Amino acid sequence: MRIDAKGMHYRQLNKIIREAVAQGEKEFELDNVGGQRYIGDGISENVKITINGTPGNDLGAFMNGPRIIVNANAQDGIANTMNAGEIIVHGSVGDIIGYGMRGGKLYIKGDAGYRVGIHMKEYKKQIPVIITGGTAGDFFGEYMAGGIMILLGMNGKNPIVGDYVGTGMHGGVIYIRGKVDPYHLGKEVSCLELNEEDTKLIGSHLKEYCEYFGFDLTEVMSGKFTKLVPLSHRPYGDLYVY
Amino acid sequence: MKCEGLMNPSKKDGYHWVLQRIPSGCAISGIISEEGRRIDGRVIIKSIACMHDRSNGLGGGFAAYGIYPKRKDQYAFHMMFDNMEAKEATEEFFKDVFNVDKDEPIPIHRENGVSNPPILWRYFLEVPENKLEFLSERDYAMKIVMRINSEIEGAFVASSGKNMGAFKGVGYPEDIGKFYKLEDYSAYIWTAHGRFPTNTPGWWGGAHPFTLLDWSVVHNGEISSYGINKRYLEMFGYRLELRTDTEVIAYLFDLLVRKHKLPMDRAVMALASPFWKDIDRMEPGQKKIATAIRQVYGSTLLNGPFSIILGHSTGMIGLNDRIKLRPMTAARKDDMLYMASEESAIREIAPDLDEIWSPKAGTAVIGTLKAEVE
Numbered sequence: 170m171r172i173d174a175k176g177m178h179y180r181q182l183n184k185i186i187r188e189a190v191a192q193g194e195k196e197f198e199l200d201n202v203g204g205q206r207y208i209g210d211g212i213s214e215n216v217k218i219t220i221n222g223t224p225g226n227d228l229g230a231f232m233n234g235p236r237i238i239v240n241a242n243a244q245d246g247i248a249n250t251m252n253a254g255e256i257i258v259h260g261s262v263g264d265i266i267g268y269g270m271r272g273g274k275l276y277i278k279g280d281a282g283y284r285v286g287i288h289m290k291e292y293k294k295q296i297p298v299i300i301t302g303g304t305a306g307d308f309f310g311e312y313m314a315g316g317i318m319i320l321l322g323m324n325g326k327n328p329i330v331g332d333y334v335g336t337g338m339h340g341g342v343i344y345i346r347g348k349v350d351p352y353h354l355g356k357e358v359s360c361l362e363l364n365e366e367d368t369k370l371i372g373s374h375l376k377e378y379c380e381y382f383g384f385d386l387t388e389v390m391s392g393k394f395t396k397l398v399p400l401s402h403r404p405y406g407d408l409y410v411y
Numbered sequence: 412m413k414c415e416g417l418m419n420p421s422k423k424d425g426y427h428w429v430l431q432r433i434p435s436g437c438a439i440s441g442i443i444s445e446e447g448r449r450i451d452g453r454v455i456i457k458s459i460a461c462m463h464d465r466s467n468g469l470g471g472g473f474a475a476y477g478i479y480p481k482r483k484d485q486y487a488f489h490m491m492f493d494n495m496e497a498k499e500a501t502e503e504f505f506k507d508v509f510n511v512d513k514d515e516p517i518p519i520h521r522e523n524g525v526s527n528p529p530i531l532w533r534y535f536l537e538v539p540e541n542k543l544e545f546l547s548e549r550d551y552a553m554k555i556v557m558r559i560n561s562e563i564e565g566a567f568v569a570s571s572g573k574n575m576g577a578f579k580g581v582g583y584p585e586d587i588g589k590f591y592k593l594e595d596y597s598a599y600i601w602t603a604h605g606r607f608p609t610n611t612p613g614w615w616g617g618a619h620p621f622t623l624l625d626w627s628v629v630h631n632g633e634i635s636s637y638g639i640n641k642r643y644l645e646m647f648g649y650r651l652e653l654r655t656d657t658e659v660i661a662y663l664f665d666l667l668v669r670k671h672k673l674p675m676d677r678a679v680m681a682l683a684s685p686f687w688k689d690i691d692r693m694e695p696g697q698k699k700i701a702t703a704i705r706q707v708y709g710s711t712l713l714n715g716p717f718s719i720i721l722g723h724s725t726g727m728i729g730l731n732d733r734i735k736l737r738p739m740t741a742a743r744k745d746d747m748l749y750m751a752s753e754e755s756a757i758r759e760i761a762p763d764l765d766e767i768w769s770p771k772a773g774t775a776v777i778g779t780l781k782a783e784v785e
Contacts (some may be wrong), residue, residue: 179464204461204755223755242767244753245738263754263769264738282769283735307734307772352692 170194175201179225183207190214204244209237215254226263229256232273245282248275251297257381261303270297270316278382280324281305283331289341291315300378307331310397311355314340319371319378321346321389328353335397339404343397344371346389354397357404361396436737437619437631438462438584438605438752441720442760443727443778446746449477452593454760455601460585461759462605462752465631468524469613470606471587472579474570474620474627474722475598483574485512485535486552491615492530493565501559501566508555509536517578517591524586529567529615533576549624549669556623557650567616572625572724579604579618587618599780602722604629611655621657625724626664630657631752632717632737643710660719663711668723675728675777681708683733683773720750726779735772742767748778 170189174182182205186197195216199208202222209218213233220239229237230249242260246268254273261279267286272295280303287308289297297316303324310318313335320343322329329347336355344367349360363371372390379386440458444450455473479487486509492498505511517531538548546554556571570577575598578591584605604619610633611617620627634640634656641651641659647670649662660682667678681704685693690701705712716736721728729750731739742749742757742764749757754767770776 203759204753206464223758225753225755242754244755261769263740264735280769283772306769 170196171198171200173200174203174205174222176203177205179205179207183210186218187212190216209235209254209256229254232256242279248273248299251275252295259382264306267297267299267318270299271295272297275299276378276381277301277303279303280326284308284311286310286313286316286318288312288314289316289318291341298374300374302378302382302384304328305330308333308336310335310338310341310343312337312339313343313399314338316341317344317370317374318342319344319346319374321392323384323389334358335399337404338397338399339402340399342367345395345397346392347395348393349395349397357400358397359400361398363394363396367394367396436465436752437607438465438756439603439629439631439718439720439739440751440756441600441602441629441722441727441729441749443600443748443780444746445748445778445781447477447599447780447782448746449597449599450601451597452588452595452601455603456585456588456593458749458751458756458760459588459603459605460583461756463583463585465607465752466583466605467607468583469581469608470579470604470618471582471584472577472604472606472618472620472629473584473588473591473593474575474577474600474602474622474629475593475596476575476600476625476722476724477598478576478596479535479574482512482535485537486571486573487576488534488536488571489517489569489576489578490530490532490534491567491569492532495530497563497565498530498532500563504559504563505534505536508542509534510539511536518595519590520592521590525580525582525590528580528590531569553624553665554648557648561650561652568622569616570620570622570627572622572627575625575627575722575724577620577622577627579620580615581613581618600722600727600778602627602629602720602727604631609633616653617655619657620722621653621655621661623661623665624669625722626661627722628657628661628664628719630660630717630719632719632732633715634659634713634717635715636713639710640713656715657719660713660717660721663713664721664723667708667711676775677704679728679730679775680704681711682713683730683775684708684712685773686733718752726777728778729770729776731770731772731774733773739770739776740767741770741776746781748776750776 197218200221204225206225209229211231216235218237227246232254233252234254236255239258243258243262245263247266250269252272256275258277264282265284270289281301283306300319304326335358513535556568619629637656667673717732718737718739738752740754743766744764
């Protein structure tokens with residue numbers, strides 16, 4: 170189904186999509202998208218939504234299955250509490266993406282803003298993954314409780330990540346391609362070298378990522394990665410215990 | 412406070428919902444042609460309308476620079492009056508303190524979505540020479556603005572700069588823009604605001620932009636340091652009567668840049684100061700400056716979440732709080748600089764851009780009029 174979203178209010182656009190999904194429609198292409206919010210939110214079917222234009226905030230929030238492809242930049246609040254599915258952004262994204270994300274994949278070709286993956290979490294096989302090709306702002310992985318984040322810095326900008334990386338982190342793992350000045354790190358993370366299992370893990374995720382965006386996997390993997398893990402699973406357990 | 416009762420919906424029956432706190436965002440957008448090309452108001456309306464759902468109809472407004480080229484040396488006072496008595500009292504006062512060259516109603520178009528406007532009138536004013544013995548012209552004009560806002564019941568100065576004006580009210584911004592017939596104005600700087608009042612009432616004077624002389628501010632967020640900033644400003648003769656935090660931003664720029672003559676980047680450093688931990692890592696020269704600014708201007712530090720666009724006679728500046736708690740996107744195309752809460756609001760009016768980026772927290776995006784424009 171092809172929809173011209175020019176000048177359409179988000180309610181109308183999302184109503185059309187929802188009704189078509191209920192009727193069994195599997196593929197959507199949205200043209201002239203200009204800031205419409207909540208696209209793909211809460212949809213549980215395995216549909217594919219291609220977005221041409223700039224989608225609005227909270228793209229793919231509470232999403233449970235669809236694959237969304239954005240052929241532009243995207244804004245704030247993507248993949249909020251997303252449970253399953255894929256969001257592939259052929260550009261950069263705004264702030265607070267992957268907030269409380271609990272499953273699925275979010276692949277970004279360019280940069281990400283502030284507060285990526287705050288309080289991401291995982292449960293058994295339900296492991297969310299965020300891969301960012303460029304740089305990211307402050308509070309990357311703040312209070313992260315689970316899942317995998319990979320930051321590549323492919324555009325060579327410096328620093329690759331802002332301050333307070335992994336502050337309050339108590340689960341999951343962050344891989345950053347390059348060196349991270351300890352100054353940028355939160356007090357609750359430790360910096361490790363990659364072991365064989367790590368290399369295998371990021372290799373498998375990056376293979377798919379590189380295919381989407383046409384990056385050379387060998388080149389991406391040739392960079393030296395830093396691994397960040399939480400020092401404790403309960404960093405504040407003793408905070409008020411005297 | 413004086414503004415109570417001045418078109419303040421919270422005071423009227425049936426409007427009690429205004430007092431509920433609904434946490435959400437406002438919308439801001441700004442454009443500048445650095446070459447000084449004039450653009451009519453339809454463009455900025457289109458941009459701010461794209462972010463309709465960030466506002467709730469309780470405030471919208473615009474600031475426009477370069478709109479009165481034939482009267483560019485006169486103060487253009489855009490006034491809001493509750494009633495004829497307020498208008499008459501103000502006009503009596505103007506006769507004493509200014510030479511009134513011209514006055515006229517601000518043209519409006521009654522539009523669905525905009526109701527109960529105050530009396531909207533504009534005055535083109537000159538300062539009599541004999542008033543300037545002990546004061547600069549702009550200090551004089553500033554004092555007049557303060558006096559009207561705090562002393563004349565039912566009168567409110569919407570803007571008081573030269574060759575610029577603010578157009579604002581209670582409604583969605585796109586409705587307010589049509590109400591004021593902004594298609595009839597051409598400006599080289601436009602800023603716009605869609606309001607979602609959270610902590611203070613939605614009333615005509617409380618809509619953004621907030622202005623003083625040539626300064627105008629549109630703001631998304633809240634200034635938690637309002638009390639400290641207010642007390643500091645009061646020491647320099649500013650009176651804060653509008654029951655809103657945004658007012659302090661306009662006055663702080665006036666104080667730091669116009670009165671204290673700080674370069675713009677230093678003023679920005681005072682308002683959104685680097686953290687001490689970052690100052691510790693600066694090279695010695697920068698460190699000395701940043702330390703001095705924080706020590707001297709500690710009371711001007713703006714705390715809390717904000718993104719603002721400041722308009723002034725020679726440029727436009729975008730600024731975020733120090734940890735980017737409110738959104739801001741900036742972009743360039745040829746001589747145009749764009750800033751908005753959302754990228755879509757920029758793409759709406761400029762689909763093809765040379766460059767688009769998310770400004771860093773506490774780092775100003777500065778647009779400057781390059782040419783001397785008529």
